[in-house]
Amino acid sequence: MVALKGLRILFADDATYSMRPTIEALEATGARVDVATDGTEVLGYLRKHKTDPPDLLILDIMMAGGTEIDLPDGGRTTGVEVYKWMQKEKFRIPTVISTVVSDPSILEIFRRDERIPILEKPYRFTDLEREIRKVLIERDKR
Amino acid sequence: MNEPDLVTLPPQVDDSTLYARLFAEWLPSMRSFLDVLFASIFQSWGAYTLVDNEGKDDRNFARFAPFCKAIDDLDLRKYCIECNRRREYEVSLSRKPLAYWCDWGLREIVVPILIHEVKVGVILCGQKRLEGNEDIEGQLQLEKFVVANRLEYLLPELREQRSLCPAVSIFEVDEMVGILWATSQFISQMLYNKLEESTRSERAADALKDLLAGFGELGGDGMTPARFWNALDKPLDNLSSTFDSRCVAVVLESEGKYRVVASHGFGRAKLQSPPEAHLISSAVKNFTGPEHLELTGQPFPDCFLTSKVLETYPSANLVVFDKAKLGDDRVLHLLVYFDPTFPRHNRLFLHQKKQALSLFLRETANSFLHTERVEQLRKDLADKDALLLDVVHQINQPLHGILADCENLLRPEYPMDKKGKVLKYLPYRAKHLAREVKSVQFAVQDGTLRSEKQNPSCVDLSKLLIEIGMDFQGYAEDRFVRINVDTDVSDSLDEVLIDRDQVGMALTNVVYNAVRYAFPGTAITIRSELANQQLHILVIDDGIEIRPSERESIFRKHVRTELAKRFSLSGLGIGLFVARELMRGLGGDAVVVDSMPGSRTYKQFLEHRTTIALILPQSVLLKSGGTR
Numbered sequence: 001m002v003a004l005k006g007l008r009i010l011f012a013d014d015a016t017y018s019m020r021p022t023i024e025a026l027e028a029t030g031a032r033v034d035v036a037t038d039g040t041e042v043l044g045y046l047r048k049h050k051t052d053p054p055d056l057l058i059l060d061i062m063m064a065g066g067t068e069i070d071l072p073d074g075g076r077t078t079g080v081e082v083y084k085w086m087q088k089e090k091f092r093i094p095t096v097i098s099t100v101v102s103d104p105s106i107l108e109i110f111r112r113d114e115r116i117p118i119l120e121k122p123y124r125f126t127d128l129e130r131e132i133r134k135v136l137i138e139r140d141k142r
Numbered sequence: 143m144n145e146p147d148l149v150t151l152p153p154q155v156d157d158s159t160l161y162a163r164l165f166a167e168w169l170p171s172m173r174s175f176l177d178v179l180f181a182s183i184f185q186s187w188g189a190y191t192l193v194d195n196e197g198k199d200d201r202n203f204a205r206f207a208p209f210c211k212a213i214d215d216l217d218l219r220k221y222c223i224e225c226n227r228r229r230e231y232e233v234s235l236s237r238k239p240l241a242y243w244c245d246w247g248l249r250e251i252v253v254p255i256l257i258h259e260v261k262v263g264v265i266l267c268g269q270k271r272l273e274g275n276e277d278i279e280g281q282l283q284l285e286k287f288v289v290a291n292r293l294e295y296l297l298p299e300l301r302e303q304r305s306l307c308p309a310v311s312i313f314e315v316d317e318m319v320g321i322l323w324a325t326s327q328f329i330s331q332m333l334y335n336k337l338e339e340s341t342r343s344e345r346a347a348d349a350l351k352d353l354l355a356g357f358g359e360l361g362g363d364g365m366t367p368a369r370f371w372n373a374l375d376k377p378l379d380n381l382s383s384t385f386d387s388r389c390v391a392v393v394l395e396s397e398g399k400y401r402v403v404a405s406h407g408f409g410r411a412k413l414q415s416p417p418e419a420h421l422i423s424s425a426v427k428n429f430t431g432p433e434h435l436e437l438t439g440q441p442f443p444d445c446f447l448t449s450k451v452l453e454t455y456p457s458a459n460l461v462v463f464d465k466a467k468l469g470d471d472r473v474l475h476l477l478v479y480f481d482p483t484f485p486r487h488n489r490l491f492l493h494q495k496k497q498a499l500s501l502f503l504r505e506t507a508n509s510f511l512h513t514e515r516v517e518q519l520r521k522d523l524a525d526k527d528a529l530l531l532d533v534v535h536q537i538n539q540p541l542h543g544i545l546a547d548c549e550n551l552l553r554p555e556y557p558m559d560k561k562g563k564v565l566k567y568l569p570y571r572a573k574h575l576a577r578e579v580k581s582v583q584f585a586v587q588d589g590t591l592r593s594e595k596q597n598p599s600c601v602d603l604s605k606l607l608i609e610i611g612m613d614f615q616g617y618a619e620d621r622f623v624r625i626n627v628d629t630d631v632s633d634s635l636d637e638v639l640i641d642r643d644q645v646g647m648a649l650t651n652v653v654y655n656a657v658r659y660a661f662p663g664t665a666i667t668i669r670s671e672l673a674n675q676q677l678h679i680l681v682i683d684d685g686i687e688i689r690p691s692e693r694e695s696i697f698r699k700h701v702r703t704e705l706a707k708r709f710s711l712s713g714l715g716i717g718l719f720v721a722r723e724l725m726r727g728l729g730g731d732a733v734v735v736d737s738m739p740g741s742r743t744y745k746q747f748l749e750h751r752t753t754i755a756l757i758l759p760q761s762v763l764l765k766s767g768g769t770r
Contacts, residue, residue: 014710017620018539021546021564028556040745062535062712100538122542125549 004132005030010045012036012082013060013098018121022098025125038063039078046091053093056132059083061099061106080109083116094135096128161337165255165262168336172329180205183321190267192255193230207269209248212303216296221245221287226252226266234261239323241315244268246300247284248307249315253322257330257337265322271309280304360509367514371403374506378406381478381502392506393475394468400475464500466507474510476503529700533582535712540575547571567616574617577650584723585699585716596641596728600764603638604629607668607679610649614657622662625653628669638677638762641728645758648724648732649679651717652754656683658710661744676730677758684740685709687750693734697722709747721756730758 009026013019014037026033034054036042042063046053061079079099086093097110097118110116115138117131169192176192184190184205191204213219225245229252233240239253250268254261271277284304288297360373371392378390391405465475478499547564550556604627611627618625649668656666664684671678686705688696695701702715722732733755740749 015539015712017617018543019546020620021543021550024560025546025550025553025556028550028553028560038745100535100542121538122545125546125553 003030004129007031007055007132007136009033009056009058010036010042010054010093011058012042012063012079013058014038014063015060019098022125022128026128029129039082042078042082043085046086046093050091053091055094056135057093057095058098058128059095061097061110080106083110094132094139096131096135098123098128161257161260161333162262164337165257165333168333171336172332176329179325183325184267187267187270187318189269190265193226193264193266207307209246209269209303209307212299213246216299218293218296221291229266230254230261230264233264237261239319239326241319243280243283245283245287246304247280247282247287248304249280249310251315251319251322253319253326255326255329255333257334262333265326267318267322269307270315271304271307272315273309273311276312277309357505357509360513365513366517367510370510370513374404375406377502377506378404381406381499391477392503393477395465395473395475396471464503466500466503468507468511474503474507476500476506529714532712532714536578536582536714537575539712540571540578544568544571544575570613570616573613574654577647577654580647581651581716581720582714584720585714596644598639598641598762600637601640601642601645602636603670603677603679604636606642606646607649607670610646610653611668613650614653617654618657618666621657621660623657623660624665625657626665626667628667637764638758639764640758640762644724644728645679645756648721648756649681651721652681652732652756655717656681656685656752656754658713659683659706660685661742661747661749664749672763675760677760677762679756679758680735680753681756682751682753684742684749684751686747687739688734688737688752690737693737696734697732705747718754725756725758728758729761730756732756 004026007030009031011019011023011026011033013035016023016035016037023033023035034045036045042057042059059079059082063078079097083095085091086095095116097116098121099107099118100121107118110118115135117134119127119131180190189205189207189210191206210222213222222245229240229242229250233252233254237254237256237259239251241249241251244250248268249270249272250266253265253267255263255265271280281304284300285297288294288300293300357377360370360377365373374392378392381390391402394401394403465473468474476499547568550564551561607627608629611625614625653666653668660666660683667680667682669680669682671680686703686709688703689705692703696703697718699719700715701719702713706713718732725732735753735755737750737752740751742749
């Protein structure tokens, strides 16, 4: 079984208050969790760690703000924009989507990419662990 | 509305065939009536007949005198037919009755039957001699005709037969002319009535079918008010062809301004037609209201002809003007130009066209209003869907925190010291979720909670403020924000008479908002004070600005400022709405006191110190006090 201990995880979510228990649960497994609260912070982090990227990205879809990305719908889909940026830059990190978005059109963007599992909040920590392991196994296969 | 006097309209040559056909078709149905009529009229007259437009006499409506039989026996009938034809032609030109000497020197009368000045038949009557010397002219006519046609050998027989015909005075002939002329007009009116009755229902049915077919397509999927006027082109085309009009235009009047929203045929008219069509076209484009079209002294007082048309083409057909209301503040006008040179155009049916055009206009107005209503419903549904998504977001987010906290408590590997913290803040998370649910419920019920029975009690205000501050401690810590509760209040504010739940909920919403939009590293202050004999509970934060123009609108339901949306995506925009509604229900208010710029920036946002006050009336104060 793939262990979470020692993993470096970038946890991108603007609702840190609600997500704090999940972050702490991840930390309790021995993972190191860095937190980004908007799209700009995510991109800044990924650029900074281009040579030593995190092992895993847990990405929220609806994050606030960020001036770096031109957001056509007023900034409601920064998770989508981060994902598109990663594809454009061929930045391949195992990613799990963690969202409360129920808009099918947004979720469809990620559903087309079979490598990216989607977890809809509220989800159980065991579900998160399972999806993390799956994407890490996929990564190791490549 | 007065209908035009159709019978007085000028004739059109193309109508004669139609009228004659209708006359021939309907004559049999009038037989029993005409039998009685003719029997009473022709009691003392020898012969009469009805002749149609092609010169054929209808023997159902004929009585022939002995003289006729004699003419037939002598094989002279062809002369009678020729004589009759000449006279019929004469009256078709003059459109007046005629009394004359026939070829055999007898007095005859021919009276045209006219519809709209078009001859559709004649009544022939006569075979009378005149009394006394007046008859000499008839006798001479017989002699002249017999000689001219080399019939001298028949003269004695013809004289004898003629002498057997009854004699009348010249005054009796004139009297019969008058009677027959009135009878002819009576028959015309009967024919016209039948014609109108029949064509009205037939044409109206056809016209309605065409019109309604066009409107059916206007209600298709994806129709919006913006597309409606373009889509109206097809029904306008139907209208134009059905009613022989060259140009049709729909003009929308709104706030005193007129705009041509749909038109058909004006482009073509401009290219193909005589100058008057061009003038019509520009008159419609420059249409600035009914006063520009209204003319006085016209036969259609409640329709309007364009002055341009009449100036250029005095016998022009109508630009029919009608209007229909679009709600309370808009009016639709319909302008139609009937080309006067259009051969199929038939003035007889003008008033029917007018009715159908009015129907078209009303149908247009109804369809447009329907489209607007559908669009509004669509928008409302989309808004509702978006709201539901936001509600899901707002509820699921704290729910996720609670679920994760509970799971952590049950995980053996989760550190004990952290479990203690979880236990401390878990109730606040639950309260946070309950607050969201309550706000949504309040917004959905839209003010019904405001009239809920109030339950005022003596409340220690300091305690309430501290309690609410504590509720947000975990949330604030997570956002690196401190909450200070200023309990240094005067004696008069130790205890107040308020509805604890309602004031508590209003304050909770305001504090939640402050924590949410405060910059990390700042402090939020909650404090109470007396001002103008009222109790003010102030919430002060250093965060994003509330611009002056937004200080009222943020208290409206589902309104979030642009800065707020950029700073924090989720949110229903109901927290401050609920706060104000509750406070107003208690006789107070919620207001933005100010939002003053600071010097720091966070991300792209400039810090502003914002103060929101919950105001309660003097009546809540148990002790009198002054401003601190």
